[in-house]
Amino acid sequence: MTQIIAVAMQKGGVGKTTTTVNLAAALTEMGKRVLAVDLDPQGNLTQHCGFDPDRVSPTIYDAMKAEIEGYENRVAASIYPTAESFHLLPSQPELSMTELALINTLSRERVLWTVLEPIAGRYDYILIDCNPSLGLLVVNALTAANSVIIPIQAEYLAARGALMILSSIETVRRKKLNPDLSIAGILLTMADTRTLLAQEVREAVTAQYGNSIYIFETLVRRSIRFAESAAAGQSILAYDSKSQGADAYRQVAHELLRRIR
Numbered sequence: 001m002t003q004i005i006a007v008a009m010q011k012g013g014v015g016k017t018t019t020t021v022n023l024a025a026a027l028t029e030m031g032k033r034v035l036a037v038d039l040d041p042q043g044n045l046t047q048h049c050g051f052d053p054d055r056v057s058p059t060i061y062d063a064m065k066a067e068i069e070g071y072e073n074r075v076a077a078s079i080y081p082t083a084e085s086f087h088l089l090p091s092q093p094e095l096s097m098t099e100l101a102l103i104n105t106l107s108r109e110r111v112l113w114t115v116l117e118p119i120a121g122r123y124d125y126i127l128i129d130c131n132p133s134l135g136l137l138v139v140n141a142l143t144a145a146n147s148v149i150i151p152i153q154a155e156y157l158a159a160r161g162a163l164m165i166l167s168s169i170e171t172v173r174r175k176k177l178n179p180d181l182s183i184a185g186i187l188l189t190m191a192d193t194r195t196l197l198a199q200e201v202r203e204a205v206t207a208q209y210g211n212s213i214y215i216f217e218t219l220v221r222r223s224i225r226f227a228e229s230a231a232a233g234q235s236i237l238a239y240d241s242k243s244q245g246a247d248a249y250r251q252v253a254h255e256l257l258r259r260i261r
Contacts, residue, residue: 003260004116004126005184006145010164012132015151015189017044018226020129025235026253028086032124035079038091039112039141040131046090049082050233053092056080061095063115068098068105075115084238102136109177112140134168142172147184147260154191154201154219162186162209184259185214187252190222214259218251
């Protein structure tokens with residue numbers, strides 16, 4: 001059964017795209033069939049995978065636009081193989097217009113699922129990189145997903161930062177848009193292990209959420225290698241396979257598989 005996982009957090013710069021691309025690479029390395037979906041008009045995931053959001057076409061925008069307008073979405077034409085063997089459903093800046101178009105659309109929360117449903121069975125895992133908001137695109141991702149990974153930057157007030165996305169997840173459940181939506185876990189990212197801060201943040205997050213939400217044991221450390229790999233259009237597993245960052249996301253992938261089997 002295909003597992004659809006949304007990587008979501010309303011705050012930007014917490015490692016959503018980094019987590020999506022590197023988890024896709026790690027799962028592919030483990031022999032899984034993976035599709036990475038860029039649901040952010042900024043197209044960071046698309047760029048990270050080596051594509052130009054301003055030039056690639058068709059994209060998820062075309063598939064969702066067709067679905068909203070009542071035409072066949074032909075999503076398969078918008079899926080591209082990457083150099084690292086997982087597939088990409090890219091984004092483009094015009095996806096921002098979809099947010100407005102969804103407002104007056106019938107079953108507006110389910111458009112993404114309707115787009116993904118015909119091709120979902122081709123993959124073991126579909127990872128959705130959400131934009132940093134709580135708008136209709138994110139609601140679509142939460143409605144389509146089996147579970148959610150919540151990346152939190154290891155900094156002060158990080159524990160409070162998850163409250164809004166957790167509220168959105170609960171709303172999606174309560175309104176029966178996706179009553180079985182689960183939280184795969186909170187992932188601490190960008191940790192500076194040279195200080196006590198990372199451990200203090202872990203303790204704060206665990207104290208606030210640990211009784212009801214899984215906290216990934218793996219701590220993703222801050223590293224210049226992540227920025228370098230993004231600039232190179234590669235995952236960190238391809239850019240520097242033996243780095244701490246590559247090993248961290250391999251460990252996250254193993255934890256994830258144990259969680260959702």
